[in-house]
Amino acid sequence: MKKRVYLHPVPVRIWHWVNAISFIILILTGLQIRFIGKTEWISFHTAVKIHSVFGFILLANYLLWFCYYFFTGKFFKIYIPPFWKPVDWISGMIRQALYYGYGIMVGKKNPHHPSPEHKFNPLQQVAYLMIMMVCIPLQILTGLVLWDPVKFAWLGKLLGGLQVVSLIHTGLWVFYGFFIFVHIYLSTLGHTPLAHIIAMITGYEEEEEEH
Numbered sequence: 001m002k003k004r005v006y007l008h009p010v011p012v013r014i015w016h017w018v019n020a021i022s023f024i025i026l027i028l029t030g031l032q033i034r035f036i037g038k039t040e041w042i043s044f045h046t047a048v049k050i051h052s053v054f055g056f057i058l059l060a061n062y063l064l065w066f067c068y069y070f071f072t073g074k075f076f077k078i079y080i081p082p083f084w085k086p087v088d089w090i091s092g093m094i095r096q097a098l099y100y101g102y103g104i105m106v107g108k109k110n111p112h113h114p115s116p117e118h119k120f121n122p123l124q125q126v127a128y129l130m131i132m133m134v135c136i137p138l139q140i141l142t143g144l145v146l147w148d149p150v151k152f153a154w155l156g157k158l159l160g161g162l163q164v165v166s167l168i169h170t171g172l173w174v175f176y177g178f179f180i181f182v183h184i185y186l187s188t189l190g191h192t193p194l195a196h197i198i199a200m201i202t203g204y205e206e207e208e209e210e211h
């Protein structure tokens with residue numbers, strides 16, 4: 001028997017898809033900006049304009065995510081791994097990694113059963129926490145400095161100078177390329193290949209009923 005679990009409320013779904021579209025556009029236009037002269041599928045100036053617009057959309061959208069998770073108090077329940085129970089935490093991550101690396105191929109069941117309060121498995125928790133609290137904020141802050149190095153000179157100095165800022169901004173961009181690839185692959189590992197993706201559209205995930 002399957003039961004339907006409401007995992008992704010409306011603000012999270014809006015955030016997620018605006019974020020995903022913005023990321024793809026930012027990566028593509030970022031490539032054009034970085035490899036000026038080597039590729040020209042749109043002009044450099046158009047790429048910069050589109051990149052800036054979607055950079056600000058990403059910033060506003062990040063604030064939506066931040067306000068939703070912090071004002072509802074859900075951030076701590078959903079995103080913070082149980083560091084204070086290191087044995088449970090580490091064994092949970094190993095169990096999940098063994099499932100992805102081996103169990104799934106021999107038909108074992110996913111050890112994690114998502115619920116609205118515990119929707120991420122231990123590996124997702126660490127990955128999403130890093131993305132949302134370290135990578136995206138750093139990407140936005142370094143993006144602001146590169147967008148207007150004069151207005152945000154103070155921020156550039158704080159982050160270690162323009163060269164460091166540029167290195168962080170482009171370095172993270174390489175990392176996201178990798179993240180999106182793994183993230184999309186993992187999001188096809190539900191009970192059907194589209195189950196998790198449909199859940200991120202409708203809000204509801206189908207779960208095997210526990211007996």
Ligand code: HEM
Nearest residue numbers: 012016019020023124128131132180183184187196197200
């Ligand atoms: C077309 C591209 C994408 C697809 C198909 C996709 C798919 C999904 C799905 C199905 C989920 C539900 C939970 C899960 O199974 O992990 C999810 C959650 C999530 N995704 Fe994506 N995603 C995409 C792009 C991105 C990008 C670009 C980012 C950030 C850089 C991202 C960050 C996240 C985060 C942080 C969550 C957890 C959201 C929450 O419930 O609070 N995703 N994604």
